[in-house]
Amino acid sequence: xNSMAHSRARRNPADGRAPVRRAAATVGVIFLVIGVLGxxxxxxxxxxxxxxxxxxxxxxxxxxxxxxxxxNIVHLLFGVAGLALARTVSGARxxxxxxxxxxxxxxxxxxxxxxxxAANFIPLNNADNWLHLGLGVGMIALxxxxxxxxxxx
Numbered sequence: 001x002n003s004m005a006h007s008r009a010r011r012n013p014a015d016g017r018a019p020v021r022r023a024a025a026t027v028g029v030i031f032l033v034i035g036v037l038g039x040x041x042x043x044x045x046x047x048x049x050x051x052x053x054x055x056x057x058x059x060x061x062x063x064x065x066x067x068x069x070x071x072n073i074v075h076l077l078f079g080v081a082g083l084a085l086a087r088t089v090s091g092a093r094x095x096x097x098x099x100x101x102x103x104x105x106x107x108x109x110x111x112x113x114x115x116x117x118a119a120n121f122i123p124l125n126n127a128d129n130w131l132h133l134g135l136g137v138g139m140i141a142l143x144x145x146x147x148x149x150x151x152x153x
Contacts, residue, residue: 020146024092028082035075055120066125096143104136
């Protein structure tokens, strides 16, 4: 049998990687970049107000998304997980289809949490909530669309 017979998903002839693997790796790199940018003054406004965690952290990535050291670390860890899981088709699909619901839960949490309370430990603001909704739906969609018709092998 040739190697294509063992393929778990349609491959791009340009790089030989299954689309779901490329999608997971791309999302992983984006998370890594966002995590790093959250630690760079200027790209993150109010950098002097960057706390480890909690709603008191007034630092904002791109002047819009409330971040903390914990929030940035979560982005970095999610990025590392994406790159590690992108090594296989099943891992990549798991990262996207499994990670998407995590962001949907964060979105729901952001909708119900009192943003000025200690329960907002991540911290989150309205811009984060909309981003988490988009990430959750987008990651699930990428995981499903890039493996459509391939079955779960």
